[in-house]
Amino acid sequence: AQTVTQSQPEMSVQEAETVTLSCTYDTSESDYYLFWYKQPPSRQMILVIRQEAYKQQNATENRFSVNFQKAAKSFSLKISDSQLGDAAMYFCAYRSSGGADGLTFGKGTHLIIQP
Amino acid sequence: NAGVTQTPKFQVLKTGQSMTLQCAQDMNHEYMSWYRQDPGMGLRLIHYSVGAGITDQGEVPNGYNVSRSTTEDFPLRLLSAAPSQTSVYFCASSYWTGPVSGANVLTFGAGSRLTVL
Numbered sequence: 001a002q003t004v005t006q007s008q009p010e011m012s013v014q015e016a017e018t019v020t021l022s023c024t025y026d027t028s029e030s031d032y033y034l035f036w037y038k039q040p041p042s043r044q045m046i047l048v049i050r051q052e053a054y055k056q057q058n059a060t061e062n063r064f065s066v067n068f069q070k071a072a073k074s075f076s077l078k079i080s081d082s083q084l085g086d087a088a089m090y091f092c093a094y095r096s097s098g099g100a101d102g103l104t105f106g107k108g109t110h111l112i113i114q115p
Numbered sequence: 116n117a118g119v120t121q122t123p124k125f126q127v128l129k130t131g132q133s134m135t136l137q138c139a140q141d142m143n144h145e146y147m148s149w150y151r152q153d154p155g156m157g158l159r160l161i162h163y164s165v166g167a168g169i170t171d172q173g174e175v176p177n178g179y180n181v182s183r184s185t186t187e188d189f190p191l192r193l194l195s196a197a198p199s200q201t202s203v204y205f206c207a208s209s210y211w212t213g214p215v216s217g218a219n220v221l222t223f224g225a226g227s228r229l230t231v232l
Contacts, residue, residue: 004157033217045158045205045223052218091157099216100165102148102173102207105157 002027002094006106013082014114020067021077021109023092031097034068034075039108040088048090051075079111087113117141121206121224128196128231136191136227138206145211146219147189151175151202152226158205164189165211196231203228 003026013019025034036048051059051068058066063080079086089110093103122137140147145166150158150173160173164183178200180192189208193200204227209219 031217035220043203043226045207047220050220093157095217097215097217099146099209099211099219100163100171102150102160102163103158103221105159107155107157 002029002032002096002104004092004094004104004106006092006109008109009107010110010112012112012114013079015082015084017082018078018080019082019111021079021090021092021111023075023077023106025073025075025092025094025104027073027094027096029096033095033097034066035093035095035103036064036066036075036077037091037093037105038086038088039091045091049077082113084113084115087111119206119208119222119224121204121227123227124225125228126230128193128229130197130231132196133192133194134196134229135193136204136206136229138189138191138224139187140189140206140208140222141187142208142222143186144208144222145186146216147183147206147208148173148221149179149181149189149191150205150207151200152205153202161191161204193229196229198231201229201231 034051038046067076089108092106148163149161162181164170206224207221
């Protein structure tokens with residue numbers, strides 16, 4: 001079974017600065033997908049970014065980018081120019097290529113934005 | 116598009132009562148699933164379905180039943196609620212494209228908060 005570990009229960013960053021959230025995972029599969037989801041106080045799960053394991057290029061979505069290190073099984077999220085609206089729980093998640101067993105989530109990192 | 120709709124948003128039950136959490140999607144997604152979220156935990160998969168008439172267990176299926184009679188609906192039933200089932204429940208759906216379905220992004224509902232006294 002796959003596992004996902006987020007070692008930072010809470011992170012704090014000043015508005016407009018950059019923060020990196022860590023995620024490691026364990027799998028014996030070679031083909032899979034990795035995701036970062038944001039959960040604001042509204043509780044809605046919002047997709048932030050997705051990475052295909054077969055792609056060496058790191059995914060980027062505006063101010064959000066990942067550092068995907070397949071050999072190290074590491075998938076960190078970098079948020080640039082942090083904004084107050086970025087404050088939320090962030091979950092790293094793994095999905096196997098077949099996809100039937102859904103997402104395996106980490107325990108989350110609570111991101112605080114200091115004004 | 117409404118996306119994934121969950122009802123009710125909040126529910127309080129007494130131990131031993133039964134209830135059904137409803138989930139409906141209007142995106143013609145074949146894959147539907149239920150997760151629970153407990154404090155300090157990520158979401159954990161309860162049950163999933165890859166199409167009408169097909170369901171299977173996830174990581175934490177005990178105490179829950181599901182059925183899938185239509186593509187649109189995937190209700191989650193608690194037959195005899197227990198305090199350990201106090202949680203926030205999420206329904207999620209995606210397209211199902213066979214062996215590479217893992218690439219399909221899950222769309223989540225807004226969640227249902229259930230308290231069992």
